[in-house]
Amino acid sequence: MRLYGLKNCDTCRKALKSLQDIEFIDVRADGVPDAVMSQAFTHFGEALLNTRSTTWRGLSGDERARAPLELLRDHPTLMKRPLIERDEELFLGWTAATKAALGVD
Template identity: 30%
Template sequence: MAYRLYGIKNCDSVKKARRWLDAQAIPYQFHDYSIEGIEAAQLERWCAEQGWNILLNKMSTSFRALDLAQREHLDQERAIALMLHQPKLIKRPILDLGHKTLVGFKLEDYAAAFKALTPSL
């Protein structure tokens, strides 16, 4: 099974995730949402699983560059609209395992997820 890794090619966290997946010989497809965009339905699925407040990268320079009116009174609908308009606001990477997603790159989380899927790792 090929997994799908979402992010931006030049992001350091995405690079770390890609290196780890490559070193483990885990097949994946890379989706660069700064080039390919992202669909609202995909963001809605991720928000349902993870919560919009996990997906919206409030620590990013892109978020801090928003005017105050855009950053205030956020809810899922407004957060999704922001992320659709500016995909760089989406926390990255997001690894879609089919049955669940991992947000951000933490070595121990990736290792545990794939150990559960493939005990030989």
Template identity: 40%
Template sequence: MILYGISTCDACKKALKTLERAGKEVAFRDIRANPLTQAEVDRIVHEFGDQAVNKQSTTYRSFNDFLKASDPEAQIMAQPTVMKRPVIQDGDRWFLGWDSATEAALTS
């Protein structure tokens, strides 16, 4: 299982702690320290479309009009922290964000 996020993200910390407590082996990938490749960004956007971008974030709101009008891949490649977090890959299953449904699916 891979959890993509940033080390300062509260949702990422909570997800990581909960998954580890449930006995899951989780590799944490800090996308700020270890940026995503184009192929990884393409895969995430393929799974989630424009939902992969957190349009409520300060990062997104600071984008210029050109970048806001760009596709999600370009937005995430330009500023990885605009990606909604966490993104969790569990084999062939992908999850976006951390809520009770995601927690139940990954810890049961």
């Protein structure tokens, strides 16, 4: 199981603390593999973009109009977090539904 997120993100830290045997990938330092990002975008669509983030607010209108996958490639901190990959299955956010699906209380 892999968790894509930021090391200073409180939500990612909560998820890491609750999950066992998980590999953490810092999206700022290591990025997200193109195949994983494409699969996540296919599955979650525009919900993958965090339009409430400081990074988003700092983008110009022209930048915001770019294709979401291009934006996420150039600004990985725009991704909603955490993105969890388990056995070809993806989960976005640390919600009650995600916790239930992963068997976490």
